[in-house]
Amino acid sequence: MKEPIWITGAGIVSAIGLDKAQTLESLLARRTGIGPMRHLRSEHREFPVGEVQLSDEELAARLGIAPGTPTIRTALLGMLALGEALAEARLTVSDLPRTAFVSGTTVGGMDRSECYYPDFLTNDTRNAYISLHDCGASTEQIADRFGRFGFVATPSTACSSALNAIIIGANLIRCGLFDRVVAGGSECLTRFHLNGFNSLMILDREACRPFDATRAGLNLGEGAAYVVLERASTARNRGLGCDVTLDGWGNDCDAFHQTASSPDGEGAYRAMCDALKDAGLEPAEVDYVNAHGTGTPNNDASEGAALRRLFGDRVPPFSSTKSFTGHTTSASGAIETVICLLALRHQFLPVNLNWHEPMEEGLRPVVESRPDRELRHVLCNSFGFGGNDSSLLLSKRQEP
Amino acid sequence: MNRIYIRAAEQISLQQPLSEAWMEEPVRVEGPWARATDPDFRRWLTPGESRRLGTILKRALVTTLSLLRKTGLEHPDAVCVGTGLGCMVNTERLLETLCNEGETMFSPTHFMQSTHNTIASLLAIHTKSHGYNITYSHKDLSFDLALLDAWMQFRQGRIHTALVGGYDELTPSYFTLLKRIGYLGVEGEVPGSEAAVTLLLTDEGTDALCELAGLRILYRPTEKELQTALASLLDEAGIVRGDLSAVVTGVNGNGANDLFYEAFTSRELPGIPMLRYKHLFGTGYSAPAYGPYVAAHCLSRGIIPSSLLYGTMSPDNEAPRALLVVNQRDGKQYSLQLLRVCGN
Numbered sequence: 001m002k003e004p005i006w007i008t009g010a011g012i013v014s015a016i017g018l019d020k021a022q023t024l025e026s027l028l029a030r031r032t033g034i035g036p037m038r039h040l041r042s043e044h045r046e047f048p049v050g051e052v053q054l055s056d057e058e059l060a061a062r063l064g065i066a067p068g069t070p071t072i073r074t075a076l077l078g079m080l081a082l083g084e085a086l087a088e089a090r091l092t093v094s095d096l097p098r099t100a101f102v103s104g105t106t107v108g109g110m111d112r113s114e115c116y117y118p119d120f121l122t123n124d125t126r127n128a129y130i131s132l133h134d135c136g137a138s139t140e141q142i143a144d145r146f147g148r149f150g151f152v153a154t155p156s157t158a159c160s161s162a163l164n165a166i167i168i169g170a171n172l173i174r175c176g177l178f179d180r181v182v183a184g185g186s187e188c189l190t191r192f193h194l195n196g197f198n199s200l201m202i203l204d205r206e207a208c209r210p211f212d213a214t215r216a217g218l219n220l221g222e223g224a225a226y227v228v229l230e231r232a233s234t235a236r237n238r239g240l241g242c243d244v245t246l247d248g249w250g251n252d253c254d255a256f257h258q259t260a261s262s263p264d265g266e267g268a269y270r271a272m273c274d275a276l277k278d279a280g281l282e283p284a285e286v287d288y289v290n291a292h293g294t295g296t297p298n299n300d301a302s303e304g305a306a307l308r309r310l311f312g313d314r315v316p317p318f319s320s321t322k323s324f325t326g327h328t329t330s331a332s333g334a335i336e337t338v339i340c341l342l343a344l345r346h347q348f349l350p351v352n353l354n355w356h357e358p359m360e361e362g363l364r365p366v367v368e369s370r371p372d373r374e375l376r377h378v379l380c381n382s383f384g385f386g387g388n389d390s391s392l393l394l395s396k397r398q399e400p
Numbered sequence: 401m402n403r404i405y406i407r408a409a410e411q412i413s414l415q416q417p418l419s420e421a422w423m424e425e426p427v428r429v430e431g432p433w434a435r436a437t438d439p440d441f442r443r444w445l446t447p448g449e450s451r452r453l454g455t456i457l458k459r460a461l462v463t464t465l466s467l468l469r470k471t472g473l474e475h476p477d478a479v480c481v482g483t484g485l486g487c488m489v490n491t492e493r494l495l496e497t498l499c500n501e502g503e504t505m506f507s508p509t510h511f512m513q514s515t516h517n518t519i520a521s522l523l524a525i526h527t528k529s530h531g532y533n534i535t536y537s538h539k540d541l542s543f544d545l546a547l548l549d550a551w552m553q554f555r556q557g558r559i560h561t562a563l564v565g566g567y568d569e570l571t572p573s574y575f576t577l578l579k580r581i582g583y584l585g586v587e588g589e590v591p592g593s594e595a596a597v598t599l600l601l602t603d604e605g606t607d608a609l610c611e612l613a614g615l616r617i618l619y620r621p622t623e624k625e626l627q628t629a630l631a632s633l634l635d636e637a638g639i640v641r642g643d644l645s646a647v648v649t650g651v652n653g654n655g656a657n658d659l660f661y662e663a664f665t666s667r668e669l670p671g672i673p674m675l676r677y678k679h680l681f682g683t684g685y686s687a688p689a690y691g692p693y694v695a696a697h698c699l700s701r702g703i704i705p706s707s708l709l710y711g712t713m714s715p716d717n718e719a720p721r722a723l724l725v726v727n728q729r730d731g732k733q734y735s736l737q738l739l740r741v742c743g744n
Contacts, residue, residue, distance in 0.1 A: 028429075043503045097625070106515055108537075117495045121576050130581045134485055134685075135516065136538035140732070143619075152619040155546050156486070156516040156537040164534060171552045192494060194504050196511035252525040253479070253533035258512050268531060386521025387510070388533055 005173055006242035006397070009089025012080035012338040014223030014325040015050035015276060019084050024342050027350050028369065032324050034207055034219050038187045038400070047203050050221025050326025052077060063145075070128035071141070072109040073222075077331075080184030081224040084144060089228035090240065091145035100178045101143045102169045103226070104161025106242040106330040110230030111190045128238040144185065150197045151178065156330070157386035159292075161185050164227065167249045167390060169229045179234040181261035184226030184334030193329065194220055200259060208295030209329075210320035211304065211365045218294040221326020225334035227341070234262035244341045247377075247395045250274025252290055254387025258317075259357025260298055265306025265387035268292070271311050272379055279393040281377055286393075287318045288349055288371070288378040290336045293320020294327050301380065304363050321365040323353035333382030337392060340380045347375055367374040402723040404600055405608035405742065406555050409693040410467045412459045413434055413681045418466045426680050426707040429590050429730060433575050434682070436593045453522075456487050459595035460579035461518045461526060464563060467599050468527065470721035476599070477559035479520045480550045481568045482542030484685020487572055519567055532559060540650075542568040542597075543689040544727055545733035548617055549609035550600055565597035566689025567645065570616040584683060588653030592682015596689035598696065609700035612692070613637040613722070613738040620732050623667075630668055630724075634739055637722075644672050648695045650688065650727050651710050654677035654700070660728055662711070669701050669724070673713040680707065688735070695739045699723060702741075 012019065015033025016026035026033065034050045040076040047061060054062065059076040062071070063083075082101075086092075091099065095352050099307075109132035121222035131137060139154040150173070155164045162185025197220060199205050204217035229246060254267025259283030261268070276283060292303055321339050322328075328335050342352055378397050383389045412428045415422040417439040427437075436459070436615055441450055444462045453461065460481075468474065485491070490510040497505050511692035512518070517535040524533050536545040543566030550562040570584075570593045579585035600612065614637050616629040628673065647669055650662040665674050681690040698704050702719030709715075727733075 098656040106517075112641075114495060114498055117499050120580075121573060124580060127581050129581070130577050134537065134539060136484070136541070138540065148620050150619060150621070150625075151617060152538070153537040153541070153617075156535050157520075157533070158517050160734060166535075168549065168552075171549070171556070175552045177552075191498060195498065195506040196494070196508075196514070199506040199511050200509040201508075207703070233462075251532050251534065253530050255528055255530050257525070266530065271525060276684050296530060343454055374436050384517065385515055386517045386533075387515055390522065400699065 002174065003363055004228050005170055005246045006232050006235045007227050007244045007246060007341060008230045008235050008240050009085040009228035009243055010338045012225040012335060012340055013052055013077050014328060014335050015052060015221055018080065018150045020342060021339040024346060026324060030351060030353060032353055034326050034338055041043050041193050043192045044194060044198060045082045045330065048219050049208060051189060052222055072132050072134060072138055073188035074107055074138045075141040077188055077224040078103060079145050079225045080147065082226050085226040085228050092385055093190045097146040097150045097383060100169065100172050100181040101149040101150055102153045102165040103142060103207030104155045104158050104165040104330050105135050105138055105187050106158055106161055107187050107193060108138045109133040110189050110192045114190055114192050123243060132289045157388035158386060159329045160333055160382040160384035160388045160390045161330035163382035163392060164228060164251060166334065166392060167251055167333045169209040170246055170249055173229060173300040175230055179231045180241060181229045182226050186224035187222060187328060187330040188359060189220055189222040202296045204295060207354050208297040208323060209354040210212045210293035210352055210357045211300050211359055211363060212358050215295045215297060215300060217296050219252045221328040223325060223328045223331050223335050225331060225338045225372055227337060237283040244344050244396050245395050245397050246392060248279030248393035250278065251390045254389055256387055261302035263302060263305065266301040268303050268306035268385045269309045269381060271391040273307065275379060275391040275393040276294065281393065283311050283377060285377050286379055287345060287375045288380040289316055289318035289320050289372060290340050290378065291320045292379045292383045293322055295322060299381050300359065304359055304361060307363065308361065315351050319350055319352035321350045336382065337380050339377045340394050344375055344378060344394060347371065402602040404602060404612045406553060406606045406610050406612055406696045407596040407599045407601050408446050408467050408471050409696045410440060410463045410610060411690065411693055412463055414592050415680060423697065423705045428466055432585055433572060433591055436465045454487055454489050456567055457513065457519060457522055460565060460567050461522060463597045464593050466474055467597055473561060474528050475527055476561045477563040478550055479523050479529055480546035480564045481520040481561060482546040482686060483516050483519060483535065484539055484542050484568050485536055486537060487514050488516055488569050488571055490514040490570055492573060521719045522596055522741050523563060528725035537626065539733060540685055540688055540727065540729035541735060543686055543731040544617055548615055551615060552604060561601045565599060567595050568684050568686040569593045571683055586654040589683045590679060592684050592687065594684050594686035594689060595602050596693045598692060608742050609696040610735045611742055611744065616736040618734040621725045625666060626734060630736060633736055637738055640682065640724055641669055643722050644669065644684055644724050645676045646673045646704060646715050646723055648675045648723050648725040650678060651676040661702040661726065664726065673715045675704065675708040676710040680687050688727040690728060692737055692739060695723040696723050699739060699741050731737060
């Protein structure tokens with residue numbers, strides 16, 4: 001029998017809030033964080049973005065980091081979210097050597113590299129940022145602020161990086177390598193990503209409209225989120241309770257195209273099936289799906305097809321909260337996992353903003369946040385370029 | 401739990417590509433910067449692929465295709481990749497465009513081929529593998545983490561075969577950057593570009609190269625924690641220190657780096673000979689992928705080439721039975737892998 005994995009802490013930072021309380025409030029008030037650019041210095045001001053409200057300087061000040069200390073935005077966002085997660089789980093520096101930290105990112109220190117690259121090539125003035133460029137460096141900068149974690153790893157599977165980090169964390173626990181893992185991801189906005197997504201012609205100049213017939217692309221966002229996963233017995237021994245458990249997960253590959261999703265949603269379908277099978281649940285037991293739902297014509301059609309394949313004509317309530325946060329790319333899987341946790345904890349359905357008209361095959365996302373039945377089991381989808389499709393099954397803890 | 405075997409291991413590096421010729425006739429490479437020796441890609445790829453794919457992707461695809469051809473496997477259950485920097489050539493091109501030409505000239509092709517997981521994705525598309533697919537990008541531990549992940553999938557019985565590869569490409573300009581911060585290019589090192597892949601499986605009936613008897617990954621461990629990890633790794637495999645034929649180290653000519661391996665070996669494994677491989681295969685984020693590659697071929701052939709010897713102690717003339725692969729970077733990340741001959 002698999003021992004349950006409890007979620008004993010969570011932290012979240014995105015365009016709709018700097019912690020769980022603000023995030024919950026925005027979700028319930030239907031207040032999007034997507035708007036005009038304020039911090040990102042891009043020429044493409046025609047694209048709305050989901051920016052975290054604080055500038056780099058404000059983030060550093062909030063974290064008590066001395067001005068002038070070399071930092072990258074991905075790490076600053078990560079530190080804020082990790083601090084909240086550790087505090088809720090009542091973890092201190094002495095617990096960290098027996099705790100693993102798995103944090104997904106793709107952008108790493110690119111926000112600085114894209115500014116200082118000419119210096120990198122010609123002089124020594126920005127060397128600290130060369131050292132902070134790679135993905136692993138940003139994870140270590142986040143981790144080292146809090147002490148000495150016993151294991152640190154950075155998965156990078158594009159937009160599913162953070163969800164895969166949570167899957168890796170769960171596997172570390174199931175394999176008996178750690179009793180406790182903090183997992184999630186962090187990603188800041190960059191001109192590099194904005195221009196990359198723009199070159200693929202998948203950015204919308206309007207607010208994104210996931211699963212709407214008129215959807216025309218995504219809005220990029222940024223943020224970070226982490227969950228503390230803990231073997232139930234270990235958490236109990238620490239005197240902790242728990243209201244949400246991680247019961248199943250699936251990681252599969254669409255194996256279709258480097259950036260596009262297959263028309264039948266093969267990878268997405270497999271990931272959701274595997275998560276359900278892992279949790280020992282039937283499709284009918286799923287009460288809500290937090291969809292990947294980027295708002296691009298391709299993703300939403302493919303994911304919609306996968307939902308139809310799995311649930312037939314009984315698709316449970318589903319929504320894309322990217323209509324609030326924007327697509328936070330490598331952090332999205334963790335941000336949406338924490339949103340699912342809030343939905344289970346506070347028994348509400350996160351709505352899908354900006355939806356008016358069903359897509360061709362008729363799927364209708366959630367627009368009313370009051371659920372018509374108790375939320376017990378939810379699926380959280382996260383897909384990435386390259387067909388890196390993953391899904392988690394989270395449950396409201398039933399046992400006393 | 402089923403045992404895990406390395407069925408085959410393939411490489412492109414500073415040595416002869418897709419070959420173990422280095423065991424008899426190693427190519428000696430001098431720093432400060434050297435190109436990997438590529439095979440004739442046209443023998444493996446269509447003209448479209450040759451044109452479209454960047455070098456790192458070609459290397460990843462061809463090492464994998466060679467491995468699959470040798471073993472007859474078509475669809476691995478899992479594809480696990482480690483890469484420290486991802487597809488650096490395309491990333492650099494985009495950075496240069498951004499800095500020199502502003503935000504109007506971004507190439508979608510370069511962007512698509514710049515993300516770290518492009519490699520694992522390409523391998524999955526090519527082998528039609530819908531199963532577990534993961535990429536790690538964590539400095540010099542990237543490959544080791546991919547290997548640990550494959551091990552976790554095996555351990556849970558989720559898979560029976562896995563491709564585990566390590567890939568990085570070093571460009572002249574990025575070499576300049578990494579030399580500036582002392583990460584690469586210290587006197588004595590041979591920086592390289594890496595492509596190494598292993599095929600792991602649980603089937604005992606095949607003629608595998610060796611068994612992967614266990615592994616450990618640690619972050620900023622104390623001396624005591626490292627000691628405990630080594631002891632439990634050996635215990636679980638039922639072997640004692642004296643059974644180790646040698647320690648395969650990441651010694652690379654950089655004194656500060658080499659000192660760690662010398663101290664570790666003399667402290668934890670006194671009397672066990674040290675081996676090295678980075679002087680032949682290069683130093684870089686994915687160079688640790690050559691560690692188990694080298695160890696697996698030594699165990700399979702029952703010989704330790706003299707070109708690998710390091711230090712004053714030589715292994716005895718008997719065929720090696722068990723090898724410990726040790727990898728560390730900057731005193732922060734540590735990895736131990738235990739490999740032994742099949743049939744234990």
